[in-house]
Amino acid sequence: MVPRLQDVGWLVTSQTLDQAPAATYDLGLLRLRAQHLLHPEAIKQLISQSGTEWIALVAPDCLAVPGLDEFVSEWFFDTLPLPTDLPRLRNLLGRAFGIARLRGIDSHQGNEHELLGQSRPLRELRKQLGRLGPVDKPVLIVGESGTGKELVARTLHRMSRRVAGPFIGFNCGVFAEPETCAVLFGYQGKLESANGGTLFLEAIHELPLVLQKRLLECLRNKVLYHADGGMLPLDIRLLASTSEDLMSCEQRGTFDPGLRQWLEASRLLVTPLRKRQGDIALLATYFAELYSVEAGRRASHFSEEALAAMARHRWPGNVRELASRVRRGYALAGSGTIEPEDLGLQHSAGDGVHLSTLEDYKRRAEYQALCDALAHYSNNLSHAARALGVSRPTFYRLLHKHQLL
Structure with missing residues (x-):
């Protein structure tokens, strides 16, 4: 399949599942096997940590595994059974690439497609982005699901002095507290990977309270302490998104007051x-x-x-x-x-x-x-x-x- 895709103009590389998080792609094809469905944590971690549109290529041995449809619908852009014909795959790749462009994943296309619209709320949002983009301070992006909060975050990153640095995203609601702690604060974790660039935390209201306090301490002191005593100086701009009212979360005891105040100093509302x-x-x-x-x-x-x-x-x-x-x-x-x-x-x-x-x-x-x-x-x-x-x-x-x- 790879040579055939290359023949029609796609730039394709092959990776094992453990190698894939270290690379950056616009699109990802993942050959889904039965063992992946029985132990889906690695795939969930890969997809949640990447800015990639993923397509599942489903092996025949997967078709009888319970929960296949629900898993694919939740985690993948679309799916194709194996074996599949090239025209069908090319059509699906084209659609997925279009969505990748809209989300701002494809940096080669520029930003002419970003934040389309001429309504008053969107014009006001663009003005706010123009003011906050170059300012190196945290920003809280508030809006319903599907409004484009990640696109807003990527636009802020592109307008900042950190544009040449990494943009690292993480969904705080994917893993339990121990896994989230390791992914964020561990060696080669999200904070370390975002050093010199921007860290975007999606659904920050779902970050466990103890990790909220640790995150605020790291960003305020600009130092990441590892469990073994190692220390890493940090230079990170934090962008965070939420669909919840953080003041209400604070009143329920699920959100740290200090982190809320720190984030809401600069707040962007994405209108539905x-x-x-x-x-x-x-x-x-x-x-x-x-x-x-x-x-x-x-x-x-x-x-x-x-x-x-x-x-x-x-x-x-x-x-x-x-x-x-x-x-x-x-x-x-x-x-x-x-x-x-x-x-x-x-x-x-x-x-x-x-x-x-x-x-x-x-x-x-x-x-x-x-x-x-x-x-x-x-x-x-x-x-x-x-x-x-x-x-x-x-x-x-x-x-x-x-x-x-």
Whole structure:
């Protein structure tokens, strides 16, 4: 398989499982065997520590192992059974590479794709990134799952004086306390690997309390003490993300007050996609064009019904969910128009809020009309205003009233 992939232009190297964490890849192919499923800790550690999109190549002896589907769905971008044909694999690699580019993994592509959108929350976020990026201080990135917190962290790193240094990420919720302690503070652990660069701790609210205190001590004193008495001077910028309110965690006794205050001195909020209605159509179009380039087909377009369905949907999975639904829609629609059923949104019921007063209904109807217009005319606000039968100044006033611009 490796020579065939090289023949069509991929740069491919082969590693054993224990060698893989030391290398950096945009994409990873992992041959999944039955023993991996029975003892999955090494694979979980590899995937959680890497900035790579992983694809599982499933050996026949794995198919009967209980829990295969759940394990692959949780830890891998996608999966293919072995043996597999090259065209199918190439198509999957293309899609995975597109997601890698969006997440900022592929440093050769620049950052023109980062943080797409023109909504007011996103413009404000870009301003904050411009202020905080060059400043060498810790930053707490707050947002729901799928909003792009890691992409924000990578952007901060790229804008900092540490851009030539390493960017090391770690999900604090993957391992139990002993394994987390070893991965973070041990020899060749995350703190040591991030020296001279940036350490990004995802889901920091899940870091055990005793390790929170040790982390703060290391970063404040700029020294890492190993268990055998060894000492390593540290030069690290800490970026952390959370989907929780750290003050509430502190009040429950699960988060260290000192670390919370240290982190929240600089705080970035990543707005959920449902509050960035004007960006939905733009992002969906970007994904559709991205997948079309990778597949070598002409870009598919969204029907008016599909655009309206996307505007009504609440997007609990945020941008990650949008990318997944557009990928599914593009595959199902083929060369035709993408419809709501292709996106899995034919039964979208909006936000499910039961409004009680006439004023509430009026406000909701006005908001939905603006969302539908933005979804359909995201690149031309004059056309959107004309479609709603209002002047452009009135249209802007309404957008600001509902915080859509």
